Amino acid sequence: MxxxxxxxxxxxxxxxxxxxxxxxxxxxxxxxxxxxxxxxxxxxxxxxxxxxxxxxxxxxxxxxxxxxxxxxxxxxxxxxxxxxxxxxxxxxxxxxxxxxxxxxxxxxxxxxxxxxxxxxxxxxxxxxxxxxxxxxxxxxxxxxxxxxxxxxxxxxxxxxxxxxxxxxxxxxxxxxxxxxxxxxxxxxxxxxxxxxxxxxxxxxxxxxxxxxxxxxxxxxxxxxxxxxxxxxxxxxxxxxxxxxxxxxLSELIFLLGAIGWAAFGAAIFGPLALGLYWKRATATATIWTIVVALGSNLLITVLSNQGWVALPGYFYLGGVSIVASTLVFIGISYLTGTPSDARRLEELYGEPHSAAAEPTPRL
Structure with a gap:
């Protein structure tokens, strides 16, 4: 629930x-x-x-x-x-x-x-x-x-x-x-x-x-x-x-609630499940996967909620969006990634970079 x-x-x-x-x-x-x-x-x-x-x-x-x-x-x-x-x-x-x-x-x-x-x-x-x-x-x-x-x-x-x-x-x-x-x-x-x-x-x-x-x-x-x-x-x-x-904005709250599980799953599953272990994954693919997942879920939910689009009975948006967004993540990673700039998994676990960090502004 x-x-x-x-x-x-x-x-x-x-x-x-x-x-x-x-x-x-x-x-x-x-x-x-x-x-x-x-x-x-x-x-x-x-x-x-x-x-x-x-x-x-x-x-x-x-x-x-x-x-x-x-x-x-x-x-x-x-x-x-x-x-x-x-x-x-x-x-x-x-x-x-x-x-x-x-x-x-x-x-x-x-x-x-x-x-x-x-x-x-x-x-x-x-x-x-x-x-x-x-x-x-x-x-x-x-x-x-x-x-x-x-x-x-x-x-x-x-x-x-x-x-x-x-x-x-x-x-x-x-x-x-x-x-x-x-x-x-x-x-x-x-x-x-x-x-x-x-x-x-x-x-x-x-x-x-x-x-x-x-x-x-x-x-x-x-x-x-x-x-x-x-x-x-x-x-x-x-x-x-x-x-x-x-x-x-109660109507928006219910719409966001309706797409919540599916939208989060579609936006995060590919970048997280594959991005942590697949060296070909790229930041560009991650960004576009999130945009496509959130945007498509919200758009289809709004259109169906207003009666402008009727989803067939055999169609379940949540599962389809997760599969589609994962394919988007894989496809864009292949198009934008190269072996030379593949991420190293050890960097994700806190190992220091070889290059000196540039100074950053502070709050």
Whole structure:
């Protein structure tokens, strides 16, 4: 579940949200900004731990509750099978090409998510990397139980006439928590979902601040002397910018949320997965891959959202964009790179250059 998904859930669940949601956004922004600016990525890691445990407990509990409301696991599956067996197929009712595209986005796109990559980069011991895949896989599997349980139970209850058919299936979770659970349970579930927002937000704030204070100014030839101070200032600026976007450009926020996973995966997977080990990779290819990935995802999403372009049912943008951007990266690297200027891997790990560094301006 992405931050955009959870935000949509929160807004849909808040009556009178035109006024109330603005106050909630301000409160949430101040809280997240406070602990992120004070603790940086370390604060994000510790809050991720607490919020992750909360989401795991919520997912397991609501999975059991949802299945029991549908009459139990066997009864629920029997109801769906008798109505439409394809609902229980491994690929569901979607074409195989759609499923393959989705799998590509999830499997390879995960390597292009900055909020996940940074957590691996701050490990003190490289030996801990061996546990990364297992921990991530188990955590994702457990937290997915919420969507799995609510989705299947709502479909079975809709077929059996115990729940109304919703015009927008994305509202199933909201409807289930609002009408089929005790208010206390719904409140706890909402708390866990808000934890998912805060978990992603704190990481993105820190990443955005470091991009401003290290990547951007470094590209301009400027060295930051007081990195901690300027990092905190940049974190505040990122939060303020995000707050203004959320309050006045909500449509853009949802569009960016819709392309988030796919766009990051398409922009980062090729340069990162190949660029670290392939000596033919070039900076030019990296720049154009990022431009093409972000631009194409945003353009197609906007056009389809406005109804100007209708994507076929077998087409899944996320998987296609990752494959296309990777091919762009490889193609441009071959066109612009030569063996003589291929990057040395050891330079990426901090070995000094032979040439003396030129003096750089300082902040």
């Amino acid at each position: 992405t931050a955009a998904d959870v935000t949509a859930f929160v807004l849909a669940a808040c009556p009178g949200r035109a006024v109330g949601s603005a106050k909630l956004i301000w409160i949430g922004s101040v809280v997240v900004a406070a602990y992120t600016i004070a603790g940086g990525m370390l604060a994000a890691v510790w809050t991720d731990l607490v919020q992750g445990l909360l989401m795991i407990v919520m997912s397991v509990g609501l999975f059991g509750l949802a299945v029991s409301r549908a009459g139990g696991w066997g009864t629920m599956l029997d109801t769906m099978w008798e109505h439409d067996p394809s609902l229980l197929f491994a690929v569901g009712t979607k074409p195989l090409t759609f499923i393959v595209g989705f799998a590509i986005m999830i499997l390879f796109g995960a390597a292009g998510q900055p909020r996940l990559l940074t957590k691996f980069l701050i490990l003190k011991n490289e030996n801990e990397l061996r546990w990364g895949a297992a921990v991530a896989g188990i955590a994702y599997a457990v937290t997915t139980l919420f969507s799995l349980g609510v989705g299947l139970s709502m479909r079975a209850m809709t077929i059996g006439g115990e729940a109304e058919e919703l015009a927008n299936i994305d509202n199933n979770a909201t409807h289930f928590l609002a009408t089929m659970t005790h208010p206390v349970v719904g409140g706890l579930a909402l708390t866990a979902l808000l934890a998912a927002i805060m978990s992603s937000a704190s990481s993105f704030i820190t990443i955005g601040a470091s991009s401003l204070t290290r990547d951007l100014v470094g590209g301009l030839g400027i060295t930051v002397r007081r990195e901690l101070l300027w990092g905190r200032v940049a974190s505040g600026a990122v939060v303020l910018a995000a707050l203004l976007f959320a309050l006045y």
